[in-house]
Amino acid sequence: MIPTLAGRIQTRLFLFLFIGIPITLLYGLYWTGWQWDWRTIQIFVWFLCTITGLGLLLDPVYIFLQTTRWDRDWPFAYQFFFSWVEFGIVFFVARAGLIPYLPEFAFQGGQGLWIATLHFTLVFVPSFLFLLGPLQAIFVRWRFKGGQFGKM
Amino acid sequence: MITFPVRFRVRQIGIDGNTVGSSRILLCEEPGAFLIGKSQEADVPLTGDAVSRRHLSLVLSAEDVRVQDEGSTNGTYVNGTRVDEQVLAVGDQISIPGWILELLAAAESPASATRIAGVEVDASLVSRLVITDDDAPPPTRRTFPDAEFEGKETVGIEALRASGHPIEEVKFCAVGGGLGSFVWVDHLRCYGVPASDIRAIGTEEVCYQTYKRYCKNSQIPDHERLRSNALSRPDNIWGFPGYAMREVGKGIGVKGIFQVFGEPTLSESYTPRAGDVFDSLDVEAKRIGWSDMLLKAQVLGLRKTSDGRYAVAYKLWGGEASGQARNRFLIADAVHLSTGYPATRFVDDFQTFITNHPDARAQVANAYEPHDQMYVEAERRGGPVQFVVRGRGIVASRIIQRLSEARAKNPEIRILHSMRSAIGPRDGAVFRKARRLVRNNVEIQPFNWPKSCWGGDLRVEYENASEEDRGIMLSQLGGTTTAERSDWIAIAERGAEEGWYRPIYGTISDLAPLPPQGEKQPAGVQVSIDTQEGNREELNADYLVDCTGLIADIRRSPFLADLLDTYHLSRNHAYRLSDGRATKGGPTGLRCTNDFEIEGLRNGNGRVYAAGTITTGGPYLAVDSFLGLQYSALRSVDHLVTERIHKVRNLGPLRSLGGWAKWMTGARP
Numbered sequence: 001m002i003p004t005l006a007g008r009i010q011t012r013l014f015l016f017l018f019i020g021i022p023i024t025l026l027y028g029l030y031w032t033g034w035q036w037d038w039r040t041i042q043i044f045v046w047f048l049c050t051i052t053g054l055g056l057l058l059d060p061v062y063i064f065l066q067t068t069r070w071d072r073d074w075p076f077a078y079q080f081f082f083s084w085v086e087f088g089i090v091f092f093v094a095r096a097g098l099i100p101y102l103p104e105f106a107f108q109g110g111q112g113l114w115i116a117t118l119h120f121t122l123v124f125v126p127s128f129l130f131l132l133g134p135l136q137a138i139f140v141r142w143r144f145k146g147g148q149f150g151k152m
Numbered sequence: 153m154i155t156f157p158v159r160f161r162v163r164q165i166g167i168d169g170n171t172v173g174s175s176r177i178l179l180c181e182e183p184g185a186f187l188i189g190k191s192q193e194a195d196v197p198l199t200g201d202a203v204s205r206r207h208l209s210l211v212l213s214a215e216d217v218r219v220q221d222e223g224s225t226n227g228t229y230v231n232g233t234r235v236d237e238q239v240l241a242v243g244d245q246i247s248i249p250g251w252i253l254e255l256l257a258a259a260e261s262p263a264s265a266t267r268i269a270g271v272e273v274d275a276s277l278v279s280r281l282v283i284t285d286d287d288a289p290p291p292t293r294r295t296f297p298d299a300e301f302e303g304k305e306t307v308g309i310e311a312l313r314a315s316g317h318p319i320e321e322v323k324f325c326a327v328g329g330g331l332g333s334f335v336w337v338d339h340l341r342c343y344g345v346p347a348s349d350i351r352a353i354g355t356e357e358v359c360y361q362t363y364k365r366y367c368k369n370s371q372i373p374d375h376e377r378l379r380s381n382a383l384s385r386p387d388n389i390w391g392f393p394g395y396a397m398r399e400v401g402k403g404i405g406v407k408g409i410f411q412v413f414g415e416p417t418l419s420e421s422y423t424p425r426a427g428d429v430f431d432s433l434d435v436e437a438k439r440i441g442w443s444d445m446l447l448k449a450q451v452l453g454l455r456k457t458s459d460g461r462y463a464v465a466y467k468l469w470g471g472e473a474s475g476q477a478r479n480r481f482l483i484a485d486a487v488h489l490s491t492g493y494p495a496t497r498f499v500d501d502f503q504t505f506i507t508n509h510p511d512a513r514a515q516v517a518n519a520y521e522p523h524d525q526m527y528v529e530a531e532r533r534g535g536p537v538q539f540v541v542r543g544r545g546i547v548a549s550r551i552i553q554r555l556s557e558a559r560a561k562n563p564e565i566r567i568l569h570s571m572r573s574a575i576g577p578r579d580g581a582v583f584r585k586a587r588r589l590v591r592n593n594v595e596i597q598p599f600n601w602p603k604s605c606w607g608g609d610l611r612v613e614y615e616n617a618s619e620e621d622r623g624i625m626l627s628q629l630g631g632t633t634t635a636e637r638s639d640w641i642a643i644a645e646r647g648a649e650e651g652w653y654r655p656i657y658g659t660i661s662d663l664a665p666l667p668p669q670g671e672k673q674p675a676g677v678q679v680s681i682d683t684q685e686g687n688r689e690e691l692n693a694d695y696l697v698d699c700t701g702l703i704a705d706i707r708r709s710p711f712l713a714d715l716l717d718t719y720h721l722s723r724n725h726a727y728r729l730s731d732g733r734a735t736k737g738g739p740t741g742l743r744c745t746n747d748f749e750i751e752g753l754r755n756g757n758g759r760v761y762a763a764g765t766i767t768t769g770g771p772y773l774a775v776d777s778f779l780g781l782q783y784s785a786l787r788s789v790d791h792l793v794t795e796r797i798h799k800v801r802n803l804g805p806l807r808s809l810g811g812w813a814k815w816m817t818g819a820r821p
Contacts, residue, residue, distance in 0.1 A: 002604045002606065002607050002608030002609075003608065004608060004609045004612060005609075063609075066604075066608075066609075067584065067585055067609075069417075069586055070580075070583070070587065070588050070589065070597070070602055071416060071597070071602045071603035071604060072604035072609060072610060073416070073602075073603040073604055073608065075413075075414060075416065075417050075418060076412065076413045076414070076415075077413050077414045077417070077418050078417075080413070133383065133391070133392035133393060133394065134392065136390045136392045137390045137392050137808065137809055137812040138805045138808055138812075139805060139808065140389060140390055140786065140808045141786065141790075143391060143607050144606070144607040144611065144783055145607065146604075146608050146609060146611070146612070151790065151794075152786065152787055152790055
């Protein structure tokens with residue numbers, strides 16, 4: 001990957017909107033027994049929003065790290081690794097009860113870890129697979145624009 | 153009037169269709185008839201089962217040069233057409249089974265011809281790359297299309313019709329017929345342009361013919377890997393799925409996928425096999441109907457027409473037509489130029505040596521020339537054989553690998569690796585905060601430019617920079633590099649330990665032939681090197697392989713030189729940064745816009761685009777790469793879409809996905 005800052009942000013938001021949110025809603029519905037219970041589902045949605053928000057804050061840091069690399073690129077392996085770092089940070093901060101809109105109890109114990117990890121896995125795997133190439137099939141200019149959408 | 157000596161380039165063709173050994177020059181010093189055949193009495197004896205004893209004659213007079221079939225069993229062909237008798241023009245190719253003879257232009261000066269003369273046949277060995285001594289394009293004596301084109305900036309369609317040459321009209325014309333043309337045409341087809349609207353003109357049978365020849369010569373056979381990315385697929389405009397995934401599908405292995413995942417930091421960069429690239433190009437060529445669009449012909453000139461289009465003059469190769477009927481015009485609304493490396497020349501000292509010592513030509517070779525016989529001889533010959541490999545790029549790495557393979561047959565092969573200077577681990581090129589990796593005195597980079605030049609921040613920055621800043625970035629980011637491959641590193645380290653590989657630092661100051669001494673000691677070459685310490689080291693080598701590359705000069709292509717002169721086209725320039733100040737160097741590629749349009753050729757609604765090495769120094773750094781060709785094709789076809797003149801539909805997300813699905817299922821676009 002050779003993303004630019006704008007490309008990182010746009011691709012992140014795209015994957016959030018078109019893969020992350022739908023999967024999260026389905027996942028939330030699953031845990032509410034396929035009943036629309038926004039009070040529960042919103043925990044999943046806000047959790048994903050927080051990870052995305054943290055990612056947006058970290059994107060300039062990643063871009064800085066890229067400039068120290070001769071190829072100014074970002075290996076897929078780094079993308080993989082840092083995605084889980086972002087998840088880990090948000091999870092443990094939420095578990096400590098430091099995120100006001102995320103209820104502390106939802107992240108406690110083995111069950112809290114399991115629910116959140118499964119949630120992120122379900123969102124991350126298709127997002128990451130999309131990054132590996134399928135996005136190029138839909139957006140033929142995307143790979144030349146460092147991850148930005150639109151015309152050249 | 154014919155100027156003597158008349159020169160033919162003679163090449164032997166193997167069963168696989170590629171040239172065998174070096175090319176040779178046949179010099180005919182005076183008028184007369186020269187018999188070619190298998191017979192002992194033949195003036196030019198050629199071997200081969202399918203060559204007749206008396207195969208053909210070359211009949212030379214003061215007025216013309218003609219070829220005459222002598223009743224051969226398998227026939228004499230000129231540019232692919234079987235002939236009984238035919239007057240030849242410069243560039244015509246006579247082919248008989250196993251051999252090609254090409255009529256060359258007269259030598260620039262009698263001196264440069266007689267230097268190779270004295271020996272009647274097989275005088276000098278000159279490669280397919282046209283080698284000339286000065287800056288002038290090789291002289292031609294053609295008459296077509298001079299009558300219609302000479303001295304005119306614009307030609308009228310009526311005048312062309314009146315000339316009597318066949319004319320065809322299409323919307324899009326790709327000039328070149330190589331990979332660059334193929335990629336552009338592939339984009340047009342995937343954007344929905346029907347094959348009937350497109351013509352590609354070139355002399356290659358398949359679009360990768362020239363590329364494959366360079367690969368073969370520089371010792372990359374089909375099973376070896378190229379220096380290219382998994383997602384840089386010239387047969388797929390989307391670049392997905394990549395070659396690594398294709399290998400999984402073909403059952404070759406999943407290793408590539410893990411390489412792509414970790415590259416370039418945690419694993420060696422994945423690169424595709426040459427043969428896989430060629431195979432997948434064959435599949436795509438069939439899918440888009442490449443052979444229906446291809447005119448096997450040589451492009452001779454291009455002019456603007458008075459109705460806002462372009463006239464392309466070409467000479468058909470092969471087919472039914474002969475004589476003047478082969479000279480034709482194609483009228484097109486939009487033209488794409490991708491003629492690749494024009495006639496190319498070698499570095500100066502190497503060029504001087506082969507000009508002065510044609511007899512020592514078998515001892516020295518540029519890595520891009522056919523030079524397999526060196527390895528074969530070295531393997532066969534017992535006893536020590538010393539190779540000097542010059543240069544530190546990827547080609548040198550591959551040549552050294554080939555030599556280390558040859559050591560299995562002759563363990564006394566020694567490699568002297570000549571490099572200009574030693575590069576310490578911390579001496580790699582610097583660009584702002586980053587420094588290029590160095591291994592064994594060679595700078596390491598996965599591909600020929602830093603990756604972000606293809607689509608990252610450097611692409612954007614370079615595109616938006618001024619001409620001078622572009623030139624400076626080019627000089628800072630460029631340079632000779634090789635890929636980090638564990639087998640290559642192991643060869644250098646083991647070889648140094650065991651004493652059969654030795655790097656030598658310094659500038660090669662002289663090359664001289666070493667005559668053979670008895671049967672035990674065949675001819676060789678003496679290489680003098682001025683070392684950095686100020687000493688002169690003289691090495692007696694058996695062979696020298698020069699891997700310093702080729703110098704591309706677009707003026708050496710008569711076609712491009714004519715365009716430059718007729719339309720006063722601008723060129724890009726090289727820049728060098730010294731003491732913080734940029735100095736302008738020599739001209740490089742054709743100037744074009746960020747959409748790869750050559751503005752100087754704009755003609756009403758007509759547009760001309762370019763791609764590949766002829767655009768060096770332009771809006772993109774990595775023009776000479778698979779992905780670079782795709783980038784420029786995308787830009788220029790997108791430009792056609794934006795302008796809405798030529799009715800090319802945009803490739804938005806839905807149409808893109810649809811086109812990709814067709815690619816995946818092998819359906820025609």
